[in-house]
Amino acid sequence: METAWLHVVGIGEDGMDGLLPATRAVVEAAEVIIGGDRHPVLKGAGEAERLAWPEAFDDLIALLRSLRGRRVVVLAAGDPLWFSIGARIGRVLDPGDITYHPQLSAFQLAAARMGWSLPDVETLTVHGRPVEQMIAFIQPDARLIILATGSGTPGRIAQFLTTRGFGASRMTVLAAMGGAQEARFDGVAETWDHEVPAFNTLAVDCVAAPDAALLPRVPGLADEMFEHDGTVTPREVRAATLAKLMPMRGAVLWDIGTGCGSVAVEWMRGARYARAIRVEPRAELRAMAAANALALGVPKLELVDGTAPEAFEGLPAPDAVYIGGGLSRDVFDAAWSRLRPLGRLVANADTPETEALLSDLHGAHGGDLVRLSVERAEPVAGDTRWRALQPVMQWSLVKR
Incomplete structure (x- = not known):
């Protein structure tokens, strides 16, 4: 069995003195030590060649591959696998080539x-x-x-x-x-x-004032939390939509349609490291979605300038697809064919034409078909009256 040649060593402010004896021995026996400017000077670390981290991660990987077969130590802060360089290295190089030596993390x-x-x-x-x-x-x-x-x-x-x-x-x-x-x-x-x-x-x-903004990670943020042009998915419909899309850690959503990106934003808020890719041909709506993503804490929302289904080319396969506008058989077929196993697809419709298409797709593919009707109480001339929102037909299914 081949012995790991690359050691990723977590190190603290106390340098070599803070290392376990076995880890210290690894550093002392290294032929090459790669570290950053902020890592402590390694007194007593032997005669190893000292190299600085390259600025680009790809250059670091290329350097490490060129050193294969030598005894190499890469210095990291604290725990190398907790928001540190060790995790990224482990996703690229063969894990069998690497031994990790964690230190107390920050x-x-x-x-x-x-x-x-x-x-x-x-x-x-x-x-x-x-x-x-x-x-x-x-x-x-x-x-x-x-x-x-x-x-x-x-x-x-x-x-x-x-x-x-x-x-x-x-x-x-x-x-x-x-x-x-x-x-x-x-x-x-x-x-x-x-x-x-x-x-x-x-x-x-965190200490909240009585008038603090409440921004839960469960879906259904108030409509006024989003910059929009009047086409925002109402919070009640949005909550039902996200429940069927099921945000999960690291999962990828394709958000297809019009509006301010509220579903994509709430998808990313709903699970850590969840990704969303919004396909939108209009620059003003992409800008609106980007502003909402920044204001609500998901600045990594990806925005694609294009029209479905042509814009799907080159995108990573989705774990979930939301079609909130521009529904057609071609769009559904292209999205469904790329959706990963156990992927979720949700389509909302509010016109007779798109409702008829959803009914046909439901008949052909199954899934759940519901009509969502929402009424909100509003003051009118000193009284409280119910105002009905536009009903929405929602079709959802899981790819098995």
Whole structure:
């Protein structure tokens, strides 16, 4: 059995002194050590060749492949498989070639400093990623630990909290944990003004004001939370639609049709790492969907300029498909053929023509066919009256 030649070593601020004896021996025996600028100097690490991480990940992989057969150590911060380079390397190289050596992660150290139970905390990273993605996790009484890069990142997060009615949230920035230069900065979001080190970990104890915006991760956000031109899928219909689409971790949604992207946005909010690809030919609607994605904490919404079904070419196979507009047999056939096994398809219709087509498709393929009727109470001339929304026929099925 071939022995792993690549070792991914988690290392803390205390450098070699913090490593287990077996891990230290691996580093001392290395022929090549690859690390970043912020990794500690490895005193006593032998005569290994020292290389800096390439700027591009693909260049790092190419470098590692060129070193195959030598004893190679890649340095990572803390736990290499927890929001770190080790996970990305393991998705590309043969796992049998790699041995991981975890150290205490920044999440564990921060939880210990705060006295928080880690299973009760949301762990996030905005290191090299859009800061806006933390917005989806702002909830009353939530506790967040966030890996950050940039001295201004805590200030941006404080602004997100404050504008959503969470200005009283307690914030703590921790830097260089476990080292001689460890530092801590405490404050609240609405008055945050600390200058902090560029590489830091942020702990947030969310405190909601009585008028705070409530943005649950379950589907059915209020219509007014979305920028739209009047074609937003009503929250009641949207909630029913997402229930049938079933957001799941890492799953891919194709969102086809008109509107402001509300279904795609709520799909991504509904499960961690869920992806959504919205096909939309009109630039103004793509811009609207992008603005909604940014404001509601899912900045990675993918927008495709094109018309279905031609725009499906080259897209990753979906785990779910939502057809909210532009329904035709060609669109259904193309989407259905690409849908993965156990994939979910939901189509909504509100015109006689598209309802007739849904009825025909239901007869040919089965699934569930329902009509959703919603009435909302509204004040009219001092009284309360019921206003009926446009009824929607909804067809859903699972590919088996």
